[in-house]
Amino acid sequence: MEIVKKLNQVLLQENYDNQKCMMDTDLYKNIADMYTKTEHSIAVLSDMQHNKSYVFSSETALELGLNFPDRPTVIDSIWEEEILKKIHPDDKLEKYVHELRFFDFLLETDPEKRSEFSVLSRIRIKNKEGIYKFVIHKMFYFFSPFNTKLRFALCLYNLDFDQSKFSKPSFSIINSVKAEVVIEDKLNYTSILSKREIEILKYIGEGYTSKEIAAILSISINTVNRHRQNILEKLNVKNSVSAFNESLNYNPDKL
Numbered sequence: 081m082e083i084v085k086k087l088n089q090v091l092l093q094e095n096y097d098n099q100k101c102m103m104d105t106d107l108y109k110n111i112a113d114m115y116t117k118t119e120h121s122i123a124v125l126s127d128m129q130h131n132k133s134y135v136f137s138s139e140t141a142l143e144l145g146l147n148f149p150d151r152p153t154v155i156d157s158i159w160e161e162e163i164l165k166k167i168h169p170d171d172k173l174e175k176y177v178h179e180l181r182f183f184d185f186l187l188e189t190d191p192e193k194r195s196e197f198s199v200l201s202r203i204r205i206k207n208k209e210g211i212y213k214f215v216i217h218k219m220f221y222f223f224s225p226f227n228t229k230l231r232f233a234l235c236l237y238n239l240d241f242d243q244s245k246f247s248k249p250s251f252s253i254i255n256s257v258k259a260e261v262v263i264e265d266k267l268n269y270t271s272i273l274s275k276r277e278i279e280i281l282k283y284i285g286e287g288y289t290s291k292e293i294a295a296i297l298s299i300s301i302n303t304v305n306r307h308r309q310n311i312l313e314k315l316n317v318k319n320s321v322s323a324f325n326e327s328l329n330y331n332p333d334k335l
Contacts, residue, residue: 084159087180091128091158093229101129101224101231108222108232109152112136115236122146122237126158128230133160140239144215145208163237168204168212171249175203178251178265179219183230185253185263186221194223196257202240202250214240214247273314280307 134152
């Protein structure tokens with residue numbers, strides 16, 4: 081996968097110009113360990129300087145059919161392959177793309193402000209029964225004050241409370257200090273449905289019939305039905321109720 085090769089190039093940065101990072105690895109391992117104990121996360125701390133990862137496990141790992149016997153389990157790679165191979169292929173690719181985007185974003189960010197930002201994603205991972213479950217994935221990058229290069233990445237995995245069949249994956253870069261979404265990659269219904277289709281979808285959700293919607297909007301029933309069919313095709317759902325439920329899940333403020 082070309083994106084993985086690209087990530088290896090930019091994240092590992094094998095040429096350190098003999099400027100080694102003296103950050104305390106044990107300190108960051110303790111941070112990862114505490115996340116597993118307080119939030120029951122699976123925590124993966126990746127060391128870019130040594131191309132190594134430390135996996136701290138919890139009961140969440142067992143729910144996902146993962147077994148990391150040691151604390152931490154040490155991997156000679158920055159990629160936690162046992163977890164990655166259980167991620168839905170579409171979400172895995174998007175995860176890689178977003179991580180590269182995050183790295184590029186932080187390079188353009190004031191070094192003093194980098195700690196304010198993190199990745200917040202919603203991805204699908206197979207559980208111990210082989211069923212895809214939604215998992216919240218958080219990622220933090222730590223840059224070295226000694227050589228300015230990326231030294232550690234901390235990834236956290238937790239089962240999501242919302243396992244609705246209408247839920248979808250999403251990928252965001254957030255500013256935790258300002259509680260802002262800086263970059264967001266998820267379905268935006270305003271870019272898929274027309275203004276009229278969104279309007280009709282709202283009335284559908286409120287229980288209006290095609291005849292009633294036609295009267296409210298002063299258009300023909302045939303026009304309403306044509307819009308309804310377009311909505312189903314664009315959102316790839318079987319009925320208007322499903323379309324409305326999906327749109328609420330993604331874009332409640334627009335409806």
